[in-house]
Amino acid sequence: TYEVANSGSQVRVIANSVAVTVSLNVLKANNINFVPQLPSWKQDAINGMGMGVMNKCVFVWDDQAVAQLFPKKFWIELISNQDSTSGRWTTFLNPSAQKGKPTLVGWVSGEDAMRMEDQTDDEVKAEMM
Numbered sequence: 001t002y003e004v005a006n007s008g009s010q011v012r013v014i015a016n017s018v019a020v021t022v023s024l025n026v027l028k029a030n031n032i033n034f035v036p037q038l039p040s041w042k043q044d045a046i047n048g049m050g051m052g053v054m055n056k057c058v059f060v061w062d063d064q065a066v067a068q069l070f071p072k073k074f075w076i077e078l079i080s081n082q083d084s085t086s087g088r089w090t091t092f093l094n095p096s097a098q099k100g101k102p103t104l105v106g107w108v109s110g111e112d113a114m115r116m117e118d119q120t121d122d123e124v125k126a127e128m129m
Contacts, residue, residue: 024051053113057089057128059104067102070094088112089128 026032027046038046061067070076076092093105106128108116116124 024049052110053117054107054109055113055116056105056107057124059106059125059128060099061102064102067096070096070102070104 020032022032024046028049037043071094074094076094078090078092088108089106091107094103095105096103119127
């Protein structure tokens with residue numbers, strides 16, 4: 001049985017299985033009354049999961065010559081010197097062929113992503129490049 005959003009009416013559906021696609025926060029809040037209840041091992045796994053922060057930055061250039069600077073790979077893993085910025089921007093997607101112009105997408109996560117939240121666009125650009 002589920003309640004239709006904002007109507008207060010309930011609908012009963014009988015099925016052999018159900019795919020529930022809600023966020024981890026919704027599952028952790030125990031706002032869903034599963035019948036039968038989730039097994040304790042599954043609820044323990046949900047409760048033990050954490051969430052983090054991930055940000056991405058997308059660069060697109062109109063100058064086709066810029067594409068010559070990128071490796072001819074779809075995914076690029078960067079290993080840099082061990083300095084204060086090492087390891088921040090390490091994973092890049094190169095969808096230039098699909099986009100028809102030089103394009104790079106970079107990801108940053110964890111504490112670096114949290115720090116990025118407080119940076120200006122120019123600061124992020126300077127750090128990523």
